[in-house]
Amino acid sequence: MSHNARRAIGTSIWLAAAFSIAGCASTPEPKIGRAASQPVAELGQANFSVTRPTTYALRPSDQISVVVFREPELSLEEVRIGVEGNVSLPMIGSIPAAGMTAKQLEQDVTRRMAAAGLKNPIVSVNIAEYASHLVTVEGAVDKPGVYAFQPGARLSTAVALASGLKRTTKESQMAVFRETPEGIMIAKFDYAQIQQGTMLDPVLEPGDRVVMGTDGLSQFWEDLLKALPAFGVFAVAGIQ
Incomplete structure (x- = not known):
């Protein structure tokens, strides 16, 4: 067996083990009962609320x-x-x-x-x-972009509009930029906790910008896979 063939087999086994470990991750179980509704001040969430407005005030561009x-x-x-x-x-x-x-x-x-x-x-x-209602979704989502949303939509809706998270997403690194009278404020959220119901899923405001962070280790795997064809790691047809 050639050196390249042995290297290919070893790398294939290594990758299979790595993906097996990665596959163990799953969506957290939701908390049964009332979902979290209080903002976490130390994470900058003071200007965020789960309460949908009962009236709608017209905005420019509507x-x-x-x-x-x-x-x-x-x-x-x-x-x-x-x-x-x-x-x-x-x-x-x-x-x-x-x-x-x-x-x-x-x-x-x-x-x-x-x-x-x-x-x-x-x-x-x-x-x-409601043309004024636009949210920008960036970072480790499947389809970053600017999306229209209906009044009362929540932060989780922004992720869904962007077709969900990439596998490289670090769910605890979710930042929302919001314009306030005091200037642009930044709040941090944990998307896994939002899914579980242990962190509030706030109502979006027009102009919000949502940025999903990337897991450095997962990014390493993604970059490695992109590079594999260049090194011919899967060219195992010549194994003897």
Whole structure:
């Protein structure tokens, strides 16, 4: 048996043992009962909550529809709220919209149209697209990118949107960057604990950035496997 063949066999056995050990890892058992809901202050989680908002305040980039009953020329099926927070409507021009609920904007548009001379206006405002709700997911996930999400979605949703974790992910190294009035704050989470229910799974905020860390040892295995074909380790056809 040649030296290269013996090396190939030895490396194959070594890799098989390594993957056998790696295969022992499994998803942690969930905790039965009430899941954790309190932020861990020392991990920077003070600005995070599991409570979903009961009302929705319009934001820049959100898309709404404004329908004026029996007034098609005054109605808009789709109109986007501008970066300054205003929306431009027929008859009344540019008016503030960000920060209001759809109902509040509906009442404001009704009042303004009546003041502009429209008799007994009946206005309906609905949210067509929550376009302001974007989360960036980076690091050791299968498909990093920027994803749209629905209001009330949780941190675990961001991972699912990115098609889950890579096998090189270090689940305890999960960082979330969030913009606050005091500046961008960074909080640390443990994804395995979130799955288990022993750490809160907070509600996402528009603009959140989620970064999943990489396990150095697992990264070593990944880099090694990429290099194997170059060294011909699996070229064992010539074994004698």
